[in-house]
Amino acid sequence: MPDLHIHFATMTGNAETVATDTQSRATDEGWTAHVHDLGDLTPQDLTDRELAVFIVSTWGDGEPPDDAADFWYALEEANLDLSGMRFAVFGLGDKDYTEFNGFARQLDARLATLGATRLLDRFDADLDFDETFPAWADRFFTRLAVERETSGT
Numbered sequence: 001m002p003d004l005h006i007h008f009a010t011m012t013g014n015a016e017t018v019a020t021d022t023q024s025r026a027t028d029e030g031w032t033a034h035v036h037d038l039g040d041l042t043p044q045d046l047t048d049r050e051l052a053v054f055i056v057s058t059w060g061d062g063e064p065p066d067d068a069a070d071f072w073y074a075l076e077e078a079n080l081d082l083s084g085m086r087f088a089v090f091g092l093g094d095k096d097y098t099e100f101n102g103f104a105r106q107l108d109a110r111l112a113t114l115g116a117t118r119l120l121d122r123f124d125a126d127l128d129f130d131e132t133f134p135a136w137a138d139r140f141f142t143r144l145a146v147e148r149e150t151s152g153t
């Protein structure tokens, strides 16, 4: 099976913590997992991903974290073929904001528009993300196990 690529976008570190927790869980489940800060990437870097997860918070009025803004504006304009990618999005937000998980919603939609296939529906976590993460991780890794079985590797 391909490696799992875990991407995060954060302002104050919550999404990065969830990303490293996801990596630990992936390792426990027998996956080789790499963690990437979207702020260090360009959209082109996504074209070799086969299994990907995006763990992103929302700031401002539905905006990406500052470090991920250049990546996001480039992805909005990019004409990429991501049809080789299967992905899931875990958003971190706060229900008190009108644009609850606005960036996670936009990213999830854009990846699908560029041809990527969802492994799971987007999950919009609230401030209690540490309580909702374990159940999401159970669903995500169960889904990955099915992918691994059906691919026969």
Ligand SMILES: Cc1cc2nc3c(=O)[nH]c(=O)nc-3n(C[C@H](O)[C@H](O)[C@H](O)COP(=O)(O)O)c2cc1C
Pocket: 009, 010, 011, 012, 013, 014, 015, 016, 056, 057, 058, 059, 060, 061, 062, 063, 065, 092, 093, 094, 095, 097, 098, 099, 100, 101, 102, 127
């Ligand atoms: C100034 C400010 C603006 C925020 N804007 C939004 C928002 O528009 N939508 C949302 O769902 N959450 C919003 N949040 C909540 C954050 O996304 C949430 O606290 C998240 O856990 C931060 O994760 P991070 O540390 O990975 O950046 C905002 C928080 C702050 C402090």
